[in-house]
Amino acid sequence: xxxxxxxxxxxxxxxxxxxxxxxxxxxxxxxxxxxxxxxxxxxxxxxxxxxxxxxxxxxxxxxxxxxxxxxxxxxxxxxxxxxxxxxxxxxxxxxxxxxxxxxxxxxxx
Amino acid sequence: xxxxxxxxxxxxxxxxxxxxxxxxxxxxxxxxxxxxxxxxxxxxxxxxxxxxxxxxxxxxxxxxxxxxxxxxxxxxxxxxxxxxxxxxxxxxxxxxxxxxxxxxxxxxxxx
Numbered sequence: 001x002x003x004x005x006x007x008x009x010x011x012x013x014x015x016x017x018x019x020x021x022x023x024x025x026x027x028x029x030x031x032x033x034x035x036x037x038x039x040x041x042x043x044x045x046x047x048x049x050x051x052x053x054x055x056x057x058x059x060x061x062x063x064x065x066x067x068x069x070x071x072x073x074x075x076x077x078x079x080x081x082x083x084x085x086x087x088x089x090x091x092x093x094x095x096x097x098x099x100x101x102x103x104x105x106x107x108x109x
Numbered sequence: 110x111x112x113x114x115x116x117x118x119x120x121x122x123x124x125x126x127x128x129x130x131x132x133x134x135x136x137x138x139x140x141x142x143x144x145x146x147x148x149x150x151x152x153x154x155x156x157x158x159x160x161x162x163x164x165x166x167x168x169x170x171x172x173x174x175x176x177x178x179x180x181x182x183x184x185x186x187x188x189x190x191x192x193x194x195x196x197x198x199x200x201x202x203x204x205x206x207x208x209x210x211x212x213x214x215x216x217x218x219x220x
Contacts, residue, residue, distance in 0.1 A: 032207060043199050043211030044153070087152070095141055095160060096168070097209055099153035 003027070004088045009104040012082075018075040020103050022088030025069045032091045033064060035073045037084040038102070044087065047073065078107045111136035115200050115212035122219055128173075128187040130215050132200030135181065141203040142183040144175055148196045159183060195219045 005023040012018040024033060032051050036044040048055055048062045050071070055062045061074040075082055087102040112135045122128060134140050144156040155168045157175035165175050172191060176184045183200060197216050201209040 034208060036209070041197075041214075041216075043201070043214050044209070046208040046210065049208060091207065095158050095166075095203070096155060097143070097203075098155060099145070101152040 003090045003098065004100050006086070006088050006100060006103045008101065009106070011106050011108055012075075012078045014080060014107050014109050015077055018078040018082065018105060018107070020073040020075075020086050020088075020105065021070065022072070023070045024088070024090045027068050027090050029068075033062070033068075033071050034089040034091060034097070035060070035062065036087045036089065036099075037082075038087065039084045044099075047086075078105075080107050080109065083107045111202075111210065113200060113202060113210060113212040115198075115215050117215060118213065119216045120218070122190050122217065124192055124219055125189045128185070128190050128194070128217070130185040130198055130200075130217075132183040132185075132212060133181055134202050137181070137202070139180060142177065143201040143203070143209065144183065144185050145199040145201065146196045147199065153199065157185070190217075190219045192219050 003026055032049050034049040035047040038044040047059050048057055050062045050064050064071045083106050085102040085104050087099050115132050141160050143158045145153045146156050147153050157165055157167055159165050159177045162177055172187055174186050195218050197214050199214045200212045203209055
């Protein structure tokens with residue numbers, strides 16, 4: 001059901017930027033892209049979302065391509081606590097939020 | 110401030126027994142509420158969502174049901190659990206700005 005494609009796993013060195021890609025080639029013009037992360041045995045945590053423009057908050061930056069068919073979540077200085085599964089979600093018109101299997105990010109000391 | 114509570118946090122149930130998981134939110138009114146399930150090593154599966162009292166939308170046919178008896182209460186139930194019902198159950202509500210806020214989850218093991 002998910003409308004996004006993410007790599008199953010990635011590694012990143014501690015202190016370096018983590019760039020997590022997401023493809024959403026069938027996105028519609030009014031659908032937002034959301035990013036969440038889930039640390040083991042906890043509920044997912046909201047990170048950021050965007051429609052067309054790049055977005056930045058205290059946790060991360062979101063870069064959306066001009067055609068909106070893909071996006072990248074950037075954690076500027078990854079720490080060990082950023083090790084988690086990261087989900088990219090396109091919000092379907094209405095109330096449904098469908099999560100895929102996400103990207104398991106491991107931050108390496 | 111808004112909060113969301115789920116209970117019980119963990120439970121172990123025999124096959125064929127009933128189930129009731131409860132979710133309540135505080136600090137908001139008329140929230141959109143969601144139940145998700147996560148099987149071991151898998152992603153999140155949307156089970157039910159509700160836009161108001163007595164209004165339930167089911168995403169996946171199964172032996173689970175949901176009810177919303179009060180504005181800020183969302184209950185997940187089963188009359189007879191199956192082994193395949195084991196998993197991590199998450200309740201969430203949607204902010205007016207669109208993002209979901211999740212509870213701490215209820216871990217169910219069916220034996």
